[in-house]
Amino acid sequence: MPENTLRIAVAQSTVREDPTDATALRDSGAEVRRLMQQAADAGARLVHFTEGAICFPSKRVMSELGPDEIGPSDWSKAEWAVLQDELDRIAALSRELGIWTVIPSVHQLPTPSRPHNSMYVVSDQGKVVTRYDERTLSTTKITWMYAPGKEPVTFEVDGYRFGLALGLDVLFPELFTEYDRLDVDGVLVSYSTAGVSGHEHIEVQARGTAVNNTYWISLAVPANPDGGLESGLIDPRGKLVAAGPADKTPGIAVTDLHHAEVTTVGREFRSRTRERISS
Template identity: 30%
Template sequence: MKIALAQINTTPDVSANVSKVEDYVRSAAEAGAVLVQFPEATMRSFGPGLREDTRAHAADWQERMQALADEHGLTIVTGEFFAHGARVVNQLAVYSPAGQRVAYEKIHLYDAFGFRESDTVEPGSDIVTVDVDGVAVGLAICYDIRFPKLFAELSRAGAKLTLVSASWGAGPGKLYQWDLLARVRALDSNMIVSAVDQADPEVSGVQVPADAPTGVGGSLVVDPFGELIAQDDGQGEQLVVADIDFAVVDKAKAALPVLENARLGY
């Protein structure tokens, strides 16, 4: 399976974000990808006005994403929001070329490193897998990557690949942590992990809201032995294409059956 990771920066300008997504979907289709994965907050970056923009643009955004999936004949995965009372729900939505939309609602909210995502975001509660070309694919968002049991449960639910989309907060050691966590989650769940982050805005030269988690780049795809399948070239905006052979998942489960051997409720 060939997939593409769109490491981009988004802003509060939803229309501009739509245009950027259109360009990257087109490039992914030209590269022969069957799936293109965008980061968390693709629809609109974090920052002031998020709830109001969500109410104004969510329906049109969903309609356009489905039209793009239909037009290009590939699965599109984008980070979105929808309004929920005084808060929003942080989603990773999957649009299939068959006209189906499935969404995962972020379970673990980013109340860390001085941020309080739970002040404005309603948490989800259910794990989600989707079928892409006959392969079960799990979904996760950003801070979820720090919680191994989620990935273990996705693997037990049949996922061979989990997509993690993030708008990773910058700071000392944060790029290293992102890279390390992607590798470890692949190792301790016997899965392939595809982790796409927003690009580093300082590298890409995109103006983004201050005081919000806006990405560090470092997108990568890792196999269940922790080996790289693909990785970004620098931390700026780019499309990363990965060819995945799922035979490695069965090899890992046979050689390193960590979930079968697990104890203590893991």
């Protein structure tokens, strides 16, 4: 692999929706670690997972009035100790494999605060180096389930800078323009299609975002036969260069990122033009 490239893997994994089910959490964690091993075997330095990779809590499962009536989530029902143990195992394997892992999960806050819907960045030393909290929560999430995040987050691997986006963030171009101004080489987008069909437009938006900002996009989605999407890697010209299994089964897609000249040229042009039209 050339010195100036970074091999990245994006995972397409099973999403389960009941955080009160310890067995399901264990199954999700085991699948995540299996895909991490596949990514490492393929030579990846970083592996990126979907929203809900360990669990995408259902509003009906969590409702204190449910499951027939949606109400405030009762997070005391969640198997927090099991969830944390699975995250610890993922971190330990990152260290063992020498691979960076971006793994979305629910981030618990002290009672009575609601948790965040988050993405953890685990280094190749097995340490959580940063965390991103979803900012553009859906109506259900903001009304009944989560506290929103407040700021963009970036991190660097081997000279490449990445931004993070989660859930409905993918629908808001201004968040990606913000990452353009933060000089990222790419944005890792985790988006769940759990329980809903017909998400083909999300790939269209992700590809448009990549070309509009001339940086890489990694789009991680579930292994959902009805979702209309595969996980994939999109280059700065908006081309899908690698995709997960087309039959929507669990697997990974891998490609080598490089510092594209189009990114630098495009960013300089956008910066000059924004300065001119705002003066």
